[in-house]
Amino acid sequence: MKGQFNSPVTLPSNPNDPVDVSGPLLDVDPGAERAWLVCVLVQGDMDEKNENPVWVEGTGSWKKGDTNWTGTVAREGRVIGGGGASRALGPGSARGIAVAVVVTEEEAVPGKLVPPSIDTLTWCVNIELEDGAGGACQAGA
DSSP states (O other), rough: OEEOSSSSSEEETTTTTEEEEEEEEESSOOOOEEEEEEEEEEOOOOOOOTTEEEEEEEEEEETOOOOEEEEEOOEEETTTTTOEEEEEEEEEEEEEEEEEEEEEEEBBBBBBBOOOOEEEEEEEEEEEEGGGGGGSTTTTT
């Protein structure tokens, strides 16, 4: 199984709206019907703007026949080391981290209990975040 994030990711103009994320999930076991994903985006570095990183999390899913998984993460998240502070993701670089869990039915053996197998895959990749407000129509324009 191989996973990835599609990039760039478009940020919604409203920081309260979720961020849509997706990406390929390839080479999944043919016996798998679906996968559940946990997604995290991390943005920032103490070297950039002298701000602590912010991370947001969410969930996604994939079903048999799909090449892409889809999901959402929050736009605003926790500042790492920020004493409970929060901040919204902004345009720029980020890391996309995800784990996919797939339960696969195993071939039946007469007279024997054959439990399903559980397969997991984790990936962490560079992605770009783009501001989605640029294409929005403004009142009075």
